[in-house]
Amino acid sequence: MSNKLADELRRIRGIRNKSLRQVEKETGISNAYLSQMERGEAANPSPSKLHALAQCYEVPYESLMAAAGYMGEQPPGSSKQTVSATQVALMSADLDEDEEKMVAEYIKFIRSQRKK
Amino acid sequence: MSITNQPSFFARPESEMQVSNLSEKVLKKAGAYGVLPTPIDEIIEAENISNIDDTEELEESFMSKLTLKSKETFKGLLQKLRGLADLREKAIYVPKEDNHIRSRFPKAHELAHQVIPWHNVDPQYFDDKYTLSPDAQDVFEQEANFFASEILYQGKLFRSDARDYKPSFPAIFKLADRYGTSIQSTVWRYVEEQDEKIAIAQFYPGRSIDEQGNQVLQLWKVVCSPSFFKRYGGIKIPLHIRTGHDWVAARDLETVCDGNGVFDCEGSKCSLEWNVFWNGYTLIVMLRETPTLGVIGKIVG
Numbered sequence: 001m002s003n004k005l006a007d008e009l010r011r012i013r014g015i016r017n018k019s020l021r022q023v024e025k026e027t028g029i030s031n032a033y034l035s036q037m038e039r040g041e042a043a044n045p046s047p048s049k050l051h052a053l054a055q056c057y058e059v060p061y062e063s064l065m066a067a068a069g070y071m072g073e074q075p076p077g078s079s080k081q082t083v084s085a086t087q088v089a090l091m092s093a094d095l096d097e098d099e100e101k102m103v104a105e106y107i108k109f110i111r112s113q114r115k116k
Numbered sequence: 117m118s119i120t121n122q123p124s125f126f127a128r129p130e131s132e133m134q135v136s137n138l139s140e141k142v143l144k145k146a147g148a149y150g151v152l153p154t155p156i157d158e159i160i161e162a163e164n165i166s167n168i169d170d171t172e173e174l175e176e177s178f179m180s181k182l183t184l185k186s187k188e189t190f191k192g193l194l195q196k197l198r199g200l201a202d203l204r205e206k207a208i209y210v211p212k213e214d215n216h217i218r219s220r221f222p223k224a225h226e227l228a229h230q231v232i233p234w235h236n237v238d239p240q241y242f243d244d245k246y247t248l249s250p251d252a253q254d255v256f257e258q259e260a261n262f263f264a265s266e267i268l269y270q271g272k273l274f275r276s277d278a279r280d281y282k283p284s285f286p287a288i289f290k291l292a293d294r295y296g297t298s299i300q301s302t303v304w305r306y307v308e309e310q311d312e313k314i315a316i317a318q319f320y321p322g323r324s325i326d327e328q329g330n331q332v333l334q335l336w337k338v339v340c341s342p343s344f345f346k347r348y349g350g351i352k353i354p355l356h357i358r359t360g361h362d363w364v365a366a367r368d369l370e371t372v373c374d375g376n377g378v379f380d381c382e383g384s385k386c387s388l389e390w391n392v393f394w395n396g397y398t399l400i401v402m403l404r405e406t407p408t409l410g411v412i413g414k415i416v417g
Contacts, residue, residue: 071248
């Protein structure tokens, strides 16, 4: 697990002044696992857990996703619209970059049509 | 040629409990809990999500604006996509299928992305400089598939039904009809919910042609119930089967076939009963321990 996330979780919990037991009660995540996360020993904490922690600590979920390594920087030259335009495509495995851009364009087109 | 396959489990997401609870909440909100087949369109409507299932006009209109090369890319894309979710606009798009059963799963899958709270990652938080990693996408897809399955099979309801029936294709056909789902997805879910030792091997037509001019079938995957895995660990299944093989008769004769055989399971010989079904494009083989008097189940006529 990323040390960045472990550092961030320890830091935020310190600011919020919450005990592991309190966080366990509010999120349903066991305090043993929380402790592992804060030591960087938990393997790949799931997005659902990060979401629960983000709510508990009142911090942006996206910041914890990034700290956990679930957000990657877009490669240079790729479409910046890709993620925000589509976000999700079913069975989209194996889409190449041209196809991903096409999905983004298609969604933009649909949005424009629906506004008419 | 054969290999010892390490059968895979139906891996459920780590968030199984949350996703399952959420699906139940969504069903109840729409008054659809216990209503079969699950009225997926009504559920989507109850969530105030635009459900656009006739995308043909949009596709044609979009295509008319593309260059020749881009048109080809778009056509290829349409072959791969079974649905899209636009989280910002709270809309889902699922191309119309001739067989409406085929569109139910993509709709439920796209609904999942709309209602699972942690799927809504706002990329603008990073000024669009970041994208979801493949790991995160995999988790989200697995969760959406599980949610879709929970919605269509209504979790505990199917669990109870599946355990009432003796494992057989007629039982699965009945369940598929009751739940408005495909035979294939019902087979997977059925095995997943079984206490019995069952394995499923699925074959697709390959490129090779056999001596009779028929396509050779190639193994796609082997999955099993947890108790099968615990008992046997692995099972040797042929990688390719052709006309003349007992199982291929299900395709060539267009009927459900059954029989018994001795299989190599991690080095030990085990006697298994097999049932085979050809659904028009894939051959599904169900293998289970030869039943003893101790096995109790509702016999499906």
